[in-house]
Amino acid sequence: MPLSQKFGRRRSQKRWKVLKFRRQEKMANFKRTLLAKIRDHSAIVGVVGLGYVGLPFAVEKAKVGFRVLGVEQNPLRAEKVNRGENYIRDVKDEELRELVAQGLIRAETDFRRVGEMDVIVICVPTPLTRNLTPDLQYVERVTREIAQRLRPGQLISLESTTYPGTTEEVMLPILESSGLKVEKDFFLVHSPERVDPGNKRYTTRNTCKVVGGVGPNSLEVGVAFYSQTVEKVIPVSSAKVAELVKVFENTFRAVNIALVNELALLCDRMGLNVWEVLEAAFTKPFGIMPFWPGPGVGGHCIPVDPHYLEWKAKELNFNTHFIALAGEINRKMPEFVREKAVRILNRLGIPPSKAKILVLGVAYKRDIDDYRESPALTVIKLLQADGAKVSYHDPYIPRIQWEGMELESQPLTEELLRAQDLVIITTDHSSIDYAWVVENSKHVFDTRNATKNVRTNRERITLL
Ligand SMILES: NC(=O)c1ccc[n+]([C@@H]2O[C@H](COP(=O)([O-])OP(=O)(O)OC[C@H]3O[C@@H](n4cnc5c(N)ncnc54)[C@H](O)[C@@H]3O)[C@@H](O)[C@H]2O)c1
Numbered sequence: 518m519p520l521s522q523k524f525g526r527r528r529s530q531k532r533w534k535v536l537k538f539r540r541q542e543k544m545a546n547f548k549r550t551l552l553a554k555i556r557d558h559s560a561i562v563g564v565v566g567l568g569y570v571g572l573p574f575a576v577e578k579a580k581v582g583f584r585v586l587g588v589e590q591n592p593l594r595a596e597k598v599n600r601g602e603n604y605i606r607d608v609k610d611e612e613l614r615e616l617v618a619q620g621l622i623r624a625e626t627d628f629r630r631v632g633e634m635d636v637i638v639i640c641v642p643t644p645l646t647r648n649l650t651p652d653l654q655y656v657e658r659v660t661r662e663i664a665q666r667l668r669p670g671q672l673i674s675l676e677s678t679t680y681p682g683t684t685e686e687v688m689l690p691i692l693e694s695s696g697l698k699v700e701k702d703f704f705l706v707h708s709p710e711r712v713d714p715g716n717k718r719y720t721t722r723n724t725c726k727v728v729g730g731v732g733p734n735s736l737e738v739g740v741a742f743y744s745q746t747v748e749k750v751i752p753v754s755s756a757k758v759a760e761l762v763k764v765f766e767n768t769f770r771a772v773n774i775a776l777v778n779e780l781a782l783l784c785d786r787m788g789l790n791v792w793e794v795l796e797a798a799f800t801k802p803f804g805i806m807p808f809w810p811g812p813g814v815g816g817h818c819i820p821v822d823p824h825y826l827e828w829k830a831k832e833l834n835f836n837t838h839f840i841a842l843a844g845e846i847n848r849k850m851p852e853f854v855r856e857k858a859v860r861i862l863n864r865l866g867i868p869p870s871k872a873k874i875l876v877l878g879v880a881y882k883r884d885i886d887d888y889r890e891s892p893a894l895t896v897i898k899l900l901q902a903d904g905a906k907v908s909y910h911d912p913y914i915p916r917i918q919w920e921g922m923e924l925e926s927q928p929l930t931e932e933l934l935r936a937q938d939l940v941i942i943t944t945d946h947s948s949i950d951y952a953w954v955v956e957n958s959k960h961v962f963d964t965r966n967a968t969k970n971v972r973t974n975r976e977r978i979t980l981l
Pocket of ligand 1: 659
């Protein structure tokens with residue numbers, strides 16, 4: 518090789534090494550700067566979607582001194598936040614008011630201020646389409662908005678529940694279309710939210726948080742960020758693992774609930790009390806854990822998330838039999854409640870088409886105000902289709918609007934109860950005096966074992 522060519526090659530190798538070193542140095546600087554801001558809480562935290570997950574999250578971060586900039590597309594919610602008015606039960610009114618007054622939380626309805634944010638946490642809905650396939654329109658829209666304003670040195674975290682691969686296969690290409698590269702210019706993690714609305718014992722602070730990064734730099738920054746407000750952070754090897762952890766957790770619940778629901782259907786045939794069977798079974802101190810039957814499953818998670826996994830598995834030509842079966846059994850439960858209600862009415866000599874029925878509790882579970890996917894709604898719809906006059910009471914839900922149905926919660930009075938042919942307990946809110954309900958009702962169909970401690974008038978109660 519001629520000497521000039523040899524020197525030329527060495528020079529370009531040297532230049533390449535210098536460039537590489539500079540790029541690494543730049544990335545290390547981004548990381549150092551962001552880590553420092555996270556650790557001294559001067560980082561500005563963006564929260565996209567201020568709903569059941571996003572608003573409590575914003576409050577937790579602001580409580581330790583981070584400035585939080587929310588992006589909420591619903592202008593009514595954004596205005597409320599900016600007035601310091603709370604609309605999520607798990608958030609304390611006075612805490613939100615105080616943090617807004619201190620200038621620590623502010624909500625916008627658009628993405629103009631993304632550039633100011635150091636960390637951007639996405640908490641938007643991940644529903645299903647009518648065909649039970651993932652509907653990622655919210656995640657994709659938000660990611661596109663962020664990509665248009667992405668700047669070097671930002672951390673993006675997806676908290677919405679989704680199928681394994683969403684962060685890397687759906688979000689990452691959109692974010693990199695900005696020209697910036699993950700792990701070099703920005704950081705990307707998935708950290709699934711585990712909040713259990715209404716749970717007083719386990720809050721976001723004392724519930725371990727799983728974090729999976731798209732690479733080691735992302736993981737390091739993500740773990741540092743979550744460690745500021747969560748007692749224990751569990752790092753996992755990838756965003757995909759973190760995504761699978763969450764959908765598995767909810768699949769575990771869906772399958773176990775389906776198992777006890779199936780037992781309830783069998784006990785109905787056998788003339789046995791399913792609650793008695795389960796209570797005795799759960800006295801075993803090992804190898805079993807309590808799950809309870811009911812009128813079906815509801816909320817944004819249990820009826821939805823397993824189907825995200827089912828859909829992804831199908832892409833790999835793999836059938837998730839447990840998920841399909843659990844979904845089938847759980848979705849059957851409202852129909853079973855209707856069928857058993859009709860049996861009770863027939864026994865009482867009342868044709869269902871002439872019956873007056875009160876549905877007690879429409880929230881999908883106890884002591885919360887969320888009726889998304891609530892099985893109580895399907896129960897109402899089915900009984901209305903039978904011609905029954907159905908009203909409802911729920912202390913947390915003043916009105917429901919769902920699939921063309923509009924109803925207002927009726928005040929729970931002796932007169933209301935006495936006017937009914939049947940009261941169906943669909944949600945066991947703890948503020949209700951069930952002995953009083955039974956005392957003043959002709960008959961109560963209890964799908965939650967809420968009347969467990971009612972000692973008198975037991976003949977007026979039918980259990981699921
Ligand atoms: N609710 C729970 O108990 C719970 C628990 C764990 C995980 N999750 C998951 O967290 C995610 C969010 O659930 P949630 O219950 O908080 O939903 P939510 O409907 O209560 O809140 C989502 C918020 O995002 C807003 N939003 C939608 N699109 C937007 C956009 N383009 N820009 C800005 N804001 C937008 C909505 O207006 C709404 O206020 C879901 O993936 C859910 O599965 C929920």
